[in-house]
Amino acid sequence: MLYVCLSAEGVDNAMQQLGEHNCAELRVDLVKPTADQMISLLAEEENKYIVTCRPGVYEPEYDINILETAALNGAEYIDLELERAPEYSLKLRRACLLSKKCKLIISYHNYETTPDAGILKGIIKYCKELGADIVKMACKSNSVSDNARILGLYGEYNDIVAFCMGESGKITRPASLMFGAPFTYVAADNGLPTAPGQLTINQVKRILDAMDFEK
DSSP, X not given: OEEEEEOSSSHHHHHHHHTTOOEEEEEHHXXXXXXXXXXXXXXXXXXXXXXXXXXXXXXXXXXXXXXXXXXXXXXXXXXXXXXXXXXXXXXXXXXXXXXXXXXXXXXXXXXXXXXXXXXXXXXXXXXXXXXXXXXXXXXXXXXXXXXXXXXXGGGTOSSEEEEEESGGGTTHHHHHHHHTOSOEEEEOTTSOOSSTTOOBHHHHHHHHHHTTOOO
16 A cells, blocks of 8 residues: 655645545645644545654644544544654554554654664564554665665564665665555655655556556
8 A cells, every 4th residue: 555645735735746546644744734624634534544743843742632633533544753652652542542443653763774673673662562553664774785674574573664765775665565564655746755765656656566566
């Protein structure tokens, strides 16, 4: 499954990025919807959303409250960064349980390097202890061995979305689906990427089609 990362400010502009596709990552910090606008989007049953709000735009309490609201109003997933998780994971875990639908992603981002396998496995274990249904791992690739180390995690875990960022890590994004990820992230064909090395939806579709992989 491919989730289009919405990066345009304003709900109307974001929906133009989504176009005919029905799965999206709603970056509240980028799109800046009001709570009512977000609830209206989530009520559209034909679309599925991962909702996240990265730090730096709103106050932390607002970020967590908007994720809680998303969980209780139809989001498929909410995404909480690992660095925030110890303080807020219990609150959001409860919201997901109350929703009986939403799942909690706890995400780890490393924009400098890909840690060794032992560290990565320790992070996955910790995220699960905090209540993650899915652990997202996005690490900067500086070599082919970094790509192999990230994809090698799928040999032990089936509830992760793990890939590398950066130019040399691009291949891991479509490859993650082939290795067992439930979904991956793509840029809109008419929008900017939200992370280094992020491919567009049509680029990923062409790769998967060439491999006869069902998306």
